[in-house]
Amino acid sequence: xxxxxxxxxxxxxxxxxxxxxxxxxxxxxxxxxxxxxxxxxxxxxxxxxxxxxxxxxxxxxxxxxxxxxxxxxxxxxxxxxxxxxxxxxxxxxxxxxxxxxxxxxxxxxxxxxxxxxxxxxxxxxxxxxxxxxxxxxxxxxxxxxxxxxxxxxxxxxxxxxxxxxxxxxxxxxxxxxxxxxxxxxxxxxxxxxxxxxxxxxxxxxxxxxxxxxxxxxxxxxxxxxxxxxxxxxxxxxxxxxxxxxxxxxxxxxxxxxxxxxxxxxxxxxxxxxxxxxxxxxxxxxxxxxxxxxxxxxxxxxxxxxxxxxxxxxxxxxxxxxxxxxxxxxxxxxxx
Amino acid sequence: xxxxxxxxxxxxxxxxxxxxxxxxxxxxxxxxxxxxxxxxxxxxxxxxxxxxxxxxxxxxxxxxxxxxxxxxxxxxxxxxxxxxxxxxxxxxxxxxxxxxxxxxxxxxxxxxxxxxxxxxxxxxxxxxxxxxxxxxxxxxxxxxxxxxxxxxxxxxxxxxxxxxxxxxxxxxxxxxxxxxxxxxxxxxxxxxxxxxxxxxxxxxxxxxxxxxxxxxxxxxxxxxxxxxxxxxxxxxxxxxxxxxxxxxxxxxxxxxxxxxxxxxxxxxxxxxxxxxxxxxxxxxxxxxxxxxxxxxxxxxxxxxxxxxxxxxxxxxxxxxxxxxxxxxxxxxxxx
DNA sequence: CTGTTAGCGCTTTCAG
DNA sequence: CTGAAAGCGCTAACAG
Numbered sequence: 177x178x179x180x181x182x183x184x185x186x187x188x189x190x191x192x193x194x195x196x197x198x199x200x201x202x203x204x205x206x207x208x209x210x211x212x213x214x215x216x217x218x219x220x221x222x223x224x225x226x227x228x229x230x231x232x233x234x235x236x237x238x239x240x241x242x243x244x245x246x247x248x249x250x251x252x253x254x255x256x257x258x259x260x261x262x263x264x265x266x267x268x269x270x271x272x273x274x275x276x277x278x279x280x281x282x283x284x285x286x287x288x289x290x291x292x293x294x295x296x297x298x299x300x301x302x303x304x305x306x307x308x309x310x311x312x313x314x315x316x317x318x319x320x321x322x323x324x325x326x327x328x329x330x331x332x333x334x335x336x337x338x339x340x341x342x343x344x345x346x347x348x349x350x351x352x353x354x355x356x357x358x359x360x361x362x363x364x365x366x367x368x369x370x371x372x373x374x375x376x377x378x379x380x381x382x383x384x385x386x387x388x389x390x391x392x393x394x395x396x397x398x399x400x401x402x403x404x405x406x407x408x409x410x411x412x413x414x415x416x417x418x419x420x421x422x423x424x425x426x427x428x429x430x431x432x433x434x435x436x437x438x439x440x441x442x443x444x445x446x447x448x449x450x451x452x453x454x455x456x457x458x459x460x461x462x463x464x465x466x467x468x469x470x471x472x473x474x475x476x477x478x479x480x481x482x483x484x485x486x487x488x489x490x491x492x493x494x495x496x497x498x499x500x501x502x503x504x505x506x507x508x509x510x511x
Numbered sequence: 512x513x514x515x516x517x518x519x520x521x522x523x524x525x526x527x528x529x530x531x532x533x534x535x536x537x538x539x540x541x542x543x544x545x546x547x548x549x550x551x552x553x554x555x556x557x558x559x560x561x562x563x564x565x566x567x568x569x570x571x572x573x574x575x576x577x578x579x580x581x582x583x584x585x586x587x588x589x590x591x592x593x594x595x596x597x598x599x600x601x602x603x604x605x606x607x608x609x610x611x612x613x614x615x616x617x618x619x620x621x622x623x624x625x626x627x628x629x630x631x632x633x634x635x636x637x638x639x640x641x642x643x644x645x646x647x648x649x650x651x652x653x654x655x656x657x658x659x660x661x662x663x664x665x666x667x668x669x670x671x672x673x674x675x676x677x678x679x680x681x682x683x684x685x686x687x688x689x690x691x692x693x694x695x696x697x698x699x700x701x702x703x704x705x706x707x708x709x710x711x712x713x714x715x716x717x718x719x720x721x722x723x724x725x726x727x728x729x730x731x732x733x734x735x736x737x738x739x740x741x742x743x744x745x746x747x748x749x750x751x752x753x754x755x756x757x758x759x760x761x762x763x764x765x766x767x768x769x770x771x772x773x774x775x776x777x778x779x780x781x782x783x784x785x786x787x788x789x790x791x792x793x794x795x796x797x798x799x800x801x802x803x804x805x806x807x808x809x810x811x812x813x814x815x816x817x818x819x820x821x822x823x824x825x826x827x828x829x830x831x832x833x834x835x836x837x838x839x840x841x842x843x844x845x846x
Numbered sequence: 847c848t849g850t851t852a853g854c855g856c857t858t859t860c861a862g
Numbered sequence: 863c864t865g866a867a868a869g870c871g872c873t874a875a876c877a878g
Contacts, residue, residue: 185870185872186871186872187871195848195849196848196850197849197871197872197873198848198849198850198872198873198874199847199848199849201872202848202873205873208848209847209848210847210848211847211848214847214848226649226650226653228626228629228630228654229630229872230571230630230870230871230872231630231631231872232570232571232576232631232632232870232872233571233854233870233871233872233873234871234872234873235567235854235872236565236567236568236571236855236856236870236871236872236873237854237871237872237873237874238872239854239873239874241567243610243631251592251593251595251596251599252592252596254589254592257587257589257592260586260611261586261587261613264611264612264613271627273610273627273631274610274611275608275610276595276608276609276611277599277608278596278599291563292606292608294563295563295564295566296567296578296608297565297566297567314561315561315563318561319563403794403798404794404795404798405794405797408798433798434798437799437800438800440775440800441800459738459739460739460795462740463738463739463740463743463768463772464772465772465775465776518855520854520856521855521856522855530864530865531864531865532855532856532857533856533857533858533864533865533866534863534865536856536857537857537864540857543863543864544863544864545863545864546863546864549863564856565854565855565856566856567854568854568855568856568857568870569855569856569857570856571854571855571856571870571871571872572856572857572858572869572870573856573857573858573870574857
C-alpha cells in the first residue's frame with residue numbers, strides 16, 4: 177500500500193535547489209535582491225516538484241492576508257452579480273481573492289457572516305448597504321481593516337462608501353418625466369423592507385412630484401423580491417384600477433420589463449397609451465423591441481472602485497469617505 | 512498617542528476566563544467534554560473581549576480548512592450566478608466559505624487561478640466544465656482534495672462530475688420539436704470555442720434531425736458571448752435568408768429572448784409564423800407574453816449537490832463518479 | 847546576495 | 863474534565 181506522501185513544503189524545494197527556505201520564499205514572493213542563477217535554479221525546482229505555496233502559513237507568519245471578504249444580499253439579482261464581477265475585475269492583477277457570503281437580505285445572517293469572514297483575517301471587507309445590526313457595525317469598526325459599504329451614499333459610512341444617491345436618482349427620474357409632460361404618475365414596486373434603496377428612490381420621486389404640485393395617482397407594492405413576473409402582475413392590477421396613470425415608474429428594470437411584457441400581451445402601445453420607466457439599465461431592457469427608459473446605475477464600476485480604493489490605501493485612515501459613482505438617465509423609447 | 516492594541520488571541524480569552532488556551536479552543540470548536548460552568552465562563556469572556564477566532568492559525572495547526580475554491584467562467588451569465596447561489600446555499604449550515612475566481616472563459620486564466628486557490632489549502636475545488644489545460648488537470652489531480660467538475664457529464668471527471676448531458680438535451684429538443692411537427696430547423700448560436708456545452712447541444716440536435724432524415728436548413732453563429740441583443744440581431748439576419756425555417760433553436764434562453772423581441776418588433780406571430788426554442792429555463796423567458804419553450808437545466812441544484820457531496824465525503828476515493836441532475840423540456844408557448 | 851533564529855496563533859498529542 | 867508541550871509552514875528581523 178503506497179503511503180500518502182506528505183505535502184510538499186518550502187523545505188523540500190529548498191533542499192532540491194540547495195538553498196535555504198527563506199531564499200525560496202523570497203523568490204516566490206518577488207522580494208529582495210536575488211541572483212538570476214539562484215532564481216532560475218529555484219524556479220526549476222518548484223516546477224520539478226510541483227510545489228504549491230501555502231498561503232495559510234504565509235498569512236499567519238506575515239499577518240497580512242490576500243483575502244477580501246465580500247458580503248452581498250443575493251445573487252439572484254443580477255445587480256449584485258455585476259458588483260461581484262467588478263470586485264473580481266479590480267482584484268485581478270493583485271493576487272487577492274474574494275471570499276463571499278450571501279445574507280439573503282437578513283441582518284442576522286449578515287452578522288454571523290461578518291464574524292465568520294473576519295475570522296479569516298481578510299485585508300478588507302466589502303459589504304452592501306448601511307443596514308447592519310449594531311453588533312455587525314461594531315465588529316467592523318473594531319476590526320480596523322478597511323470596510324467598504326457599497327451601492328448607497330445616503331448615510332454615513334464606517335470607513336468608505338462607494339455608490340450613488342438613490343434619492344437623487346428618484347428625484348432626477350421624477351423631474352425628467354415631468355419635463356417630458358407626464359402628470360399622472362403610477363408606481364410599481366417590490367418589498368421595501370429588504371431594499372432600502374428602492375425606498376429612497378421612491379422618496380426622491382415623490383419629492384419631485386411635490387415640487388411640481390403633483391402626487392402619485394396610484395401604486396402597487398409586490399410583497400416579495402423584485403422579478404419580471406412580479407412586475408408584470410403588479411402592473412396588470414394597477415391598470416385594473418380607475419386611476420389611469422399616463423406613466424408608471426417601476427422600482428427597477430426587472431419589474432419594468434415585466435410591465436413591458438404585460439403591455440405587449442395586452443396590445444397597449446408603449447409611450448402612446450402608457451409610458452414605463454425602470455431603474456438599473458440592464459441589458460435585457462435595452463434589447464426590448466423598444467429600449468426601456470431607465471436610469472443607468474454603474475454596478476460594475478462600484479465593485480471595481482471599491483477594490484481599487486482598498487489596494488490604493490490598505491490602511492484605514494480616521495475619517496469616513498464617500499465616493500459618488502453617479503448615474504445617468506437613459507431616455508429609451510418607453511417614456 | 513494611543514498605541515494600536517495587539518489583536519486579541521486565545522491567550523487573552525484564556526487569561527480572562529482563567530483557563531488554558533486549549534480549553535477555550537475546545538469550547539469554540541465544540542469538541543471534547545467540557546463542564547457547563549467552564550463553558551459558560553469562557554463564552555462570557557469571549558463576549559466581553561469581543562474575541563474573533565483566527566481561522567488562519569487554526570487551519571495551519573489542524574491542516575483542515577473550511578474554504579472551498581470555486582472556479583467559474585463568468586458572472587455575466589446568470590447561469591453561473593445560479594450555480595454559485597446553489598454552492599452558497601449548500602454550504603450555509605457548515606461554516607465553509609467559498610473563495611471564488613472567474614476565468615472569463617480563458618484556460619490560462621483558469622490555470623493561474625487554480626494554482627492560487629490551491630495555495631489557500633481549500634477543502635475542495637469546484638470548477639466548471641472539463642476544458643482544462645494539462646497543467647490544471649495535473650495540479651487538481653495531485654492536490655488530492657475533492658474536485659467537482661460542474662454542468663457537464665459528457666466526459667470523464669477527475670473526481671466527481673455533477674451536471675447534465677448537454678448532448679442528450681439537444682437530442683431531446685430535436686425529438687420534441689420533430690414530434691410537434693416541425694421540419695425546417697434553423698439554429699442561432701454564440702461562440703462555441705468558449706462554450707463547449709452549447710456545441711454539445713447542437714450535436715444532439717443535429718443527431719435528432721438525422722434520425723428523422725432532416726438537417727438544419729440554416730444557422731447563424733454570433734462571434735461573441737451570448738446575449739439578448741446578439742440573439743435579436745442573429746435571428747434578424749437569419750430571417751433575411753431565403754431558407755424560411757419553421758422553427759429556430761437558440762443556443763440558450765438569453766439568445767432566444769432576443770429572438771422573441773425581434774419577432775414582437777416585426778409583428779411575427781410566435782408559433783403561427785415561426786416557432787422559437789431556448790435552453791436553460793430562465794425566469795425572464797417564462798415571464799414573456801408567451802412563455803418561452805425551452806429546456807430547464809437545474810443550475811442551482813448542480814451547485815448545491817456539488818457541495819453536499821463534498822460535505823458528505825470529504826476524502827477523495829479512487830474512482831471518478833458522475834451525478835446526473837437531469838433536465839426537463841418546458842413546452843411553453845413559442846414552439 | 848543569502849542565511850539563521852524566532853515566532854505567528856492555533857490544535858494535536860499525550861498526560862493527568 | 864483540563865492542561866503542557868510541541869509543531870503546523872511560513873516570513874520578519876537581523877546577521878553576514
